[in-house]
Amino acid sequence: xxxxxxxxxxxxxxxxxxxxxxxxxxxxxxxxxxxxxxxxxxxxxxxxxxxxxxxxxxxxxxxxxxxxxxxxxxxxxxxxxxxxxxxxxxxxxxxxxxxxxxxxxxxxxxxxxxxx
Amino acid sequence: xxxxxxxxxxxxxxxxxxxxxxxxxxxxxxxxxxxxxxxxxxxxxxxxxxxxxxxxxxxxxxxxxxxxxxxxxxxxxxxxxxxxxxxxxxxxxxxxxxxxxxxxxxxxxxxxxxxx
Numbered sequence: 550x551x552x553x554x555x556x557x558x559x560x561x562x563x564x565x566x567x568x569x570x571x572x573x574x575x576x577x578x579x580x581x582x583x584x585x586x587x588x589x590x591x592x593x594x595x596x597x598x599x600x601x602x603x604x605x606x607x608x609x610x611x612x613x614x615x616x617x618x619x620x621x622x623x624x625x626x627x628x629x630x631x632x633x634x635x636x637x638x639x640x641x642x643x644x645x646x647x648x649x650x651x652x653x654x655x656x657x658x659x660x661x662x663x664x665x
Numbered sequence: 666x667x668x669x670x671x672x673x674x675x676x677x678x679x680x681x682x683x684x685x686x687x688x689x690x691x692x693x694x695x696x697x698x699x700x701x702x703x704x705x706x707x708x709x710x711x712x713x714x715x716x717x718x719x720x721x722x723x724x725x726x727x728x729x730x731x732x733x734x735x736x737x738x739x740x741x742x743x744x745x746x747x748x749x750x751x752x753x754x755x756x757x758x759x760x761x762x763x764x765x766x767x768x769x770x771x772x773x774x775x776x777x778x779x780x781x
Contacts, residue, residue, distance in 0.1 A: 592771045598768065
C-alpha cells in the first residue's frame with residue numbers, strides 16, 4: 550500500500566509556456582502532499598506543502614505565483630509551472646502523508662521537466 | 666534551522682564489504698529520522714525510520730541504523746553489501762518542532778556503487 554503516482558514522468562516544453570504535473574495517492578487518502586525539486590547530484594529541496602482544501606504553504610524563496618499548487622481532493626495535488634524558463638528545468642517529486650500529523654511520507658516517481 | 670549532513674558523497678565498495686554511511690543533524694530536540702534509498706530510475710523508498718524507543722533500528726534488505734542522541738547521528742549500516750544495493754541513499758529528519766506540516770529535511774545524499 551501507500552503508492553503515489555506522478556504524471557507525466559517526463560515533459561519538454563517551450564520557454565514561456567505552462568506545465569501541469571499531477572500527483573496522485575492511489576490507495577490511500579493523503580491529507581498532506583509535499584512538492585520537492587531535485588537538481589542533479591543534489592538533495593531534495595522542499596518547495597511547498599499542501600493540505601487538502603487549503604492554500605499551499607511555500608518555502609522561503611519559492612515563487613508562489615510561478616509554482617501554482619492545488620490540492621483539490623484527498624488523492625490529487627497538482628503543480629503548475631507557469632511561464633516556464635530553462636532554469637526551471639529540474640526533477641520535481643511529490644510525496645504524500647496520510648494525516649497532517651504523520652511524519653512518514655510516500656514518494657512519487659518524479660517528473661523530469663525540460664524547458665527549451 | 667534544522668540541517669542534515671551526509672559526509673560521504675560517493676562510496677565505492679566491493680560485494681560482501683561492510684557499509685556505513687554517516688548522517689548528522691543539527692537540531693538537538695525531539696527528532697524523527699529516516700533513511701531513504703533511490704535505485705537508478707526509481708523513486709525514493711523508505712529503508713527505515715526512527716521515531717522513539719530502541720535506538721538500533723532495523724529496516725528492509727538487511728539495513729540498520731543507530732540513533733546516537735549525544736552525537737546527533739543516525740548512521741546507516743549493512744554488514745555485507747550486494748551489487749543490487751547500488752543506489753543513492755538519503756538521510757532525512759523531520760523539520761523544526763512545532764511545524765504543522767512535519768517537513769522533512771534531506772541530506773545531500775550518498776551515491777553507493779557496489780562492484781561485483
